[in-house]
Amino acid sequence: MSSLKLLLIPFLLLATVSEKAQKLHNDAFVFDAHVHVINRQFYHGGDIGTRVSDGQFDLPRAKQGGVDAMFFSIFVTEDYYPQRLETKQTFRLIDLALTQLERNKATIELARNANDIDRIHRSGKIAAVLDLEGGFDLDGDLGILRDLYRLGLRSAQLSAHNWANNFADSCCSKPKYNGLNERGRAVIAEMNRLGMVINVSHASDESISQAIDLSKAPVVATHHGLRMINNIPRNMPEALMRKLAAKGGVIGFQIGNEFHNRKAFDWRTQHAGKPFWDTTDIAKREKTMSIEEIDKHVAPQFPMVGLNMPDEVLFGPEDWIAVVEKAIAIIGEDHVALGSDFDGGPTLPRGMHDISDLPMLTEAMLKRGWSESRIRKFLGGNMLRVFREITK
Incomplete structure (x- = not known):
């Protein structure tokens, strides 16, 4: 597996990443907790197995980046909510996701639990955990949730992205319930029973806090940030970080400059x-x-990539790693993870272009003095551990 990864790294990348960092990255288990995968193909056609020249993700570049597992995230945008078409759009996207996975089964395979991830990894393929960003049903219909689980969905956002649904408040819309209502509590209980990841990214502070209290399993923020660095509602305050970690949860760090x-x-x-x-x-x-x-109307926004900001505005990979270090100082190295949000809109650190550049993060971690154990935990070990506990 390690030699296969190395052969796939282009010469240009080898020239910018040290041999030590490249070897460690190849040997580590890399589990990205949030990658936008299927929306591009839904709106514009094509295949996830075909290398493209724009955007930040396709399977060839994911292999180059050393990805072993990922939350295969599908995104139901808010545009479908006013007409209450969110459930139909969810099923349309999952239909295409399963079709694309079958078409590319030599490279990637659906994983329903951690044992599947172990097996798929041993075969040299990428393990794909189906994750929903947005609302599966604004009313939180548990029957629909169970149907999606039967199709292979193993992670779902509690809030409806940046929109308030009818059971859980979002970070970025007017609150309805100051957190969760009775149906929201029922959704959490059912996700616990099924063994699904409760993804609290995009949820309000109150929703996150109440979800942590109610859930019998660890809660995951797949792609989040630190409010102490940038005081915006999409980022998590220190008290919530501590609370999430105390219950065994993990915070995946979104890679964009904006956070x-x-x-x-x-x-x-x-x-x-x-x-x-x-x-x-x-x-x-x-x-x-x-x-x-x-x-x-929605199609032109995909693939979602960052803005062409001046270099003097951007931070680099080491600056981003320094942010993760601040989180580690608060909650420890067992509760942080990679949650890139590739093709979900991040303006990447200076010098990075797409998912194939992930070894640059390992280089940055080494330069900042991280131990090999800490690097392995951040790149994938922590997320795999929590996913194993949730889906057992």
Whole structure:
């Protein structure tokens, strides 16, 4: 497996990553907790197994980046919510995800639990854990949740991305329940019973806190950030970090500048005219569009990549690793993980272009004096441990 990874690393990447870092990255188990995979193909066609020249993800580049497992994240955008088409869109995306996985079964395979991940890893393939970003049903219908579980879904967002659903408040919309209502509590209980990952990224502070209290299993924030670095609602405050870690949870760190580089966040907000989570224009939109019309409206935003910011605004891989170190100082090295959000919109650290550049993070960790044990935990060990506990 390690030699296969090494052969797939292009010469340019080898020239920018030391031999020591490359060897460690090849040997480590790399488990990315949040990668946008299927939306590009849904809106524009193509195959995840085909290398493309834009965006941040495809399977050939994932292999080059040394990825062994990932949360294969599908994204139901808020555009489908006003018409209450979120459930139909979820099933449409999962249908395509399963079709693409079957088409690329020589390279990637669906994993339903940690034993599957172990088996798939031994075969030299990438393990794909189906993860839903957005709302599976704004009302939290448990029957729909169970149907999605039967299809292979093993992780779902508690809130409906940056939109308030009818059972859990989001980080970035007007609260309805100051956290969870009775149905939200029922959703958590059912996800525990099924053995599903409760993904609290995009949920409000109150929703996250109550989910941690209620859940019998660890809770995961697949792609999050530190509010102490950038005081925005999408990031997690220190008290919640401690609470999540105390119950065995893990925080995956989103790789974008917008989360942890205030200068870049302000630059983006100034040029976009609003924060990246603002969905008020969707809420105001006329509710008469057909689903096909919504598809055409949404399509241009995929693949989602960051902005072309000036180099002096961007931080580099070592700066990003320094952010993770601040989290480790608070909650320890057993509760942090990689949750990149590739093709989900992050403006990557300076010098990184896509998922094939993941070894640059290992290089940065070594330069900052991380032990091999800590690096292995962050790259995938912690996420695999928690996923094993949740799905057992």
